[in-house]
Amino acid sequence: MTTAIVTVAAFVVVAIAVVIYFTRVSRSLSRLAHSLDKTKANLESALKERHDELPKLVETCRPYLRDESQTLQALTEARRAWARASTLPDRAQLGARLAETLQVLFTAAGKNPELKNDASFQQLRSRLSSLNERLAAQRAAYNQQATAYNSRITHGPTKMVAAWRHLRPRPILPSDEKPVRN
Numbered sequence: 001m002t003t004a005i006v007t008v009a010a011f012v013v014v015a016i017a018v019v020i021y022f023t024r025v026s027r028s029l030s031r032l033a034h035s036l037d038k039t040k041a042n043l044e045s046a047l048k049e050r051h052d053e054l055p056k057l058v059e060t061c062r063p064y065l066r067d068e069s070q071t072l073q074a075l076t077e078a079r080r081a082w083a084r085a086s087t088l089p090d091r092a093q094l095g096a097r098l099a100e101t102l103q104v105l106f107t108a109a110g111k112n113p114e115l116k117n118d119a120s121f122q123q124l125r126s127r128l129s130s131l132n133e134r135l136a137a138q139r140a141a142y143n144q145q146a147t148a149y150n151s152r153i154t155h156g157p158t159k160m161v162a163a164w165r166h167l168r169p170r171p172i173l174p175s176d177e178k179p180v181r182n
Helices: 002-061 066-084 088-110 119-154 158-164
Strands: none
Touching: 002 066, 002 088, 002 119, 002 158, 066 088, 088 119, 119 158
C-alpha cells in the first residue's frame, strides 16, 4: 500500500512540476512575443513617418528638378508600392528601393545650388536622414529580438510549448538598406 502511495505522490509531484514548467515557459514566450510586437510597432511607425515625408519632398524638389522628373516619378512609384505592401517584411524590402531612389534624388539635388540652399529641402533632408538612422536602429533591434524569439520557440523543450500555443517564427528583415547621405 505504501508503494502505491509513494508512486501516486511521485506522479503528482512530477505532474505539478510539468505544469509549473509549461506555465513559466508560456509566460516567458508571451513576454518575448509582446516585446517583439512593440518593437515591430515602433518600426512600422518610423516607416510610416518616412512614408509621410515623401510627398513634401517631391513637392519641394519639383520646381528645381524639372530635368529629373524620372527620379521624382520613381520616388512616387516607390512610395505607392510601399503603401500597397501589407506585411512588414515586404515594406522593409521596398524600403531598400526607396532609399536608393532617395539617394539618386539627393545626388541630383546636390548638383542644383538653388535646391541645395532651400530651407524646406534642407529640413526635409535632415528629417529623412534622422528617420533612416532611427529605422536602421529599430530594424536591428527587431531582428535581434526576432532571432532570439525564433531560436527560443524552435529549440529544446520550449518547442513543445510553442507548438501547443501555435507560435510561429517571426520573419527577419533585410538589413541592406543603405543610409541616405547628407
